[in-house]
Amino acid sequence: MNLFTELRALVIDSLTQMVAEGVLPEGLDFKNVAVEPPRDAAHGDMATNAAMVLAKPAKMKPRDIADALAAKLAADDRIALAEVAGPGFLNLRLAPALWQGLVKAVLEQGASFGRSDMGQGDKVNVEYVSANPTGPLHVGHTRGAVFGDALCSLLDYAGFDVTREYYINDGGAQVDVLARSVYLRYLEAHGEKVEFPDGTYPGDYLVAVGEDLKAKVGDAYVGKGEDIWLDEVREFSTEAMMDLIRADLAALGVEMDVFYSEKSLYGTGKIESALESLENKGLIYEGVLEPPKGKMPEDWEPREQTLFKSTEHGDDVDRPVKKSDGAWTYFAPDIAYHYDKVSRGYDQLIDVFGADHGGYVKRMKAAVSALSDGKVPLDIKLTQLVRLFKNGEPFKMSKRAGNFVTLRDVVDQVGAGVTRFVMLTRKNDAPLDFDFDKVLEQSKDNPVFYVQYAHARVCSVLRKATEGGVAVDDPTLAGADLSKLDHEAELAVAKKLAEWPRIVEIAARTHEPHRVAFYLYELASDLHSLWNRGNDLPELRFLQEGDAATSQAKIALARSVAVVISAGLGILGVTPLEEMR
Structure with missing residues (x-):
């Protein structure tokens, strides 16, 4: 039940009648006619822009x-x-x-209230996290993981067919560095004293990997050259790191549908096939790029390279896909990977990148536009940095990782639910401050506590009502005399509930799951406000002594709030609490 959609249909029907009656001319386009909450609630319950958008035509x-x-x-x-x-x-x-009927609809539809068929089953691939398999996930990856996972759940809730995908960056030189770092831990496991050169990974997390390698091969690689052990240690190390990453994701409540290996693109003809597709469209050529803007690097020299004509698809400059020495650029396998995604039949692609990938946005969008002939849109969402604090001071703590705070460090301190909710209290492209003390604070200033407290309060009311002999199952509450909900404070809560289906569609359309977190905070605030007003006005209390019928009507409103909070938290990947401890 979407009251905004229902009322927009009424407005469109009325406008159509006005055309038939000659009040409005024929041929008007009503697509921009909207029905929305007014900017000022004092002006009414809803507002339409119909007259403003139709006046000129x-x-x-x-x-x-x-x-x-x-x-x-x-x-x-x-x-x-x-x-x-x-x-x-x-x-x-x-x-x-209408508002009273909405409470009934929430109770009857339960978790389905607010679900949308907007997506119409369109297939969407969301690629997120995709960290190099060289160590545990750090706090920056955590934000991308939470954002991507919540976005997937939101799109699923809005009627899309969603695939969660992790791109394993196991095709570059960093995996060789990992193998060499593990080899040093392997030697250490054999009692040798080792030092880690600059550029290797000294984190303690590789100690166990070195010991596992020793258990597998014994001393077979001790004193041997890289030509003997590099390939096998690289594969062994990468798999060990992916096991670690999968465990990190599981601790955060993230489960992927697909793990796609970059390495599978090399030597299989996939890169060549993707570039051939672009070449057949006249988008690959041999040329020399203009010198970079600004100060000229000392080592820059004009040289002929194989280039992708990305400027024909919205990029600022054409991009090299093969170096002058014949080696692929980093961009070439990325093109092939996205060609593979397009070939799998997705209707939309979404990539979640870290803030340092801003320069990659236009070239990737150009590549997907060219590969799909403009038929498959690619949206790239950048997640900004997370700044960690404790007691108001910048916080660092992980020796195990070497030089950064890991996902596990954060989850172990505050829990997966708190981590996920807090990571969604800012828009993805805005910096986020994460204070370990504030996120556990029991106050209105802590949004995750405030929302969870609202849900727990409703559960407390249900328990007390049951103890008092008042039936509070959803079918009974849905059948209560809801006309008793007539106070402005009660109707205000119902009006906020009515916004939920609309918020779901807007958030899904804009790929902004933080809107769900914001809405839940506002809904919780309305519930707490109603609760507090009951301290002064006994007639607003959810439990009315000796009046089961009125109690059931008021509890129906509270229970409907809990239903929506539970659904919203489900999208965010947070378990609603029935008690606060």
């Missing part, structure tokens, strides 16, 4: 359209008041029965 004054539309809408039982304001804004107040 209709060659009429907005006020004249608004007056005629208001008269039409006022005749509908759902509309208590249709009021024209200013040059042609139309504010609507809805009949209380």
Whole structure:
């Protein structure tokens, strides 16, 4: 039940009647007509921009359209008041029965309330985390993992067919560095004293990998050259790191559908096939790039390379795909990987990158546009840095990782649910401050506590009602006399509940799961406000002594809040709490 969609349909129907009656000219396009919450709640329950967007194409004054539309809408039982304001804004107040009916709908639909078929089953591939398999996930990866996972759940909730994908960057030189680092730990396991040169990975997390390698091969590689052990140690080390990464993700509640290896692109013809596809479209050529803007690097020299004509698909400059020495650039396997995704039949692609990948956005969008002939959109979401604090001071703590704070460090300190919620309290492209003390603080300033407290409060009411002999199962509450919910504070909560289906669709359309976290905080605030007003006005309390019927109506409202909070937390990957401890 989406009241905003329902009321927009009423507005469109009324406008269609006005065209039939000659009040409006024929041929008007209603696609930009919207019904939304007003900017100021004092102006009404909903507002429509119909008169403002139709005035110019209709060659009429907005006020004249608004007056005629208001008269039409006022005749509908759902509309208590249709009021024209200013040059042609139309504010609507809805009949209380609509809000009361919405509470009933939430209880009847349960977790399905707010689900949408907007996606119509379109296949979406979301690639996220995709850290180099050279160590445990750090706090920066944590934000990308949480954002990507919540986005997947949101898209699924909105009716898309979602694939969660991890791209294993195991095709570059960093995996050789990993193998050499593990080899040093392997020698250490054999009692040798070793030193880690600059550029290797000295973290303690490789100690166990070196010992496992010793258990597998004994002393077979001791004193041997890289030509003997590098390939096998690279494979062994990469798999060990992926086991570690999978365990890190599981600790955060993230489970991938696909792990795709970059290495599988090399020597298999996949890179060549992707570039051949672009070449057949006239987008691959041999040329010399213009010198970079700004200060000229001393080692720069003009040289002929194999280039992708990415400027034909929105990029600033054409991009090299093969170096002058015949080696692939980093961009070439990325093109092949996205060609593979396009070939798998996805309708949309979404990549979640760290902030340091900003320069990669235009070239990747150009590549996907060219590979799919513009049919498959690619959205790239950048996640900004996370700054860690404890007691208000910058915080570092992981010796195990070498020089960074790991995902496990964070989850072990505050829990997966708190970590996930806090990571979604800012838009993905805004920096995030994560204070270990504040995220565990029990106050309104801590959004995760505030939302969880609202859910726990409702559960407490349900327990007390049951102990008092009042039936509070959802079917009973849905059948209660909800006309008893007539106070402005109660209706305000119902109005906030009505926004949930709309928020889901907006958040899914914009790929912004943080909107769900923001909404949950606002809904929790309305519930807490109603609770607190009950301290002064006994008639607003959820439990009415000796009046089971009225209690059930009021508890129905509270329970519907818990249903929506539970659904929203589910999208964010957070388990709702029934008690606060």
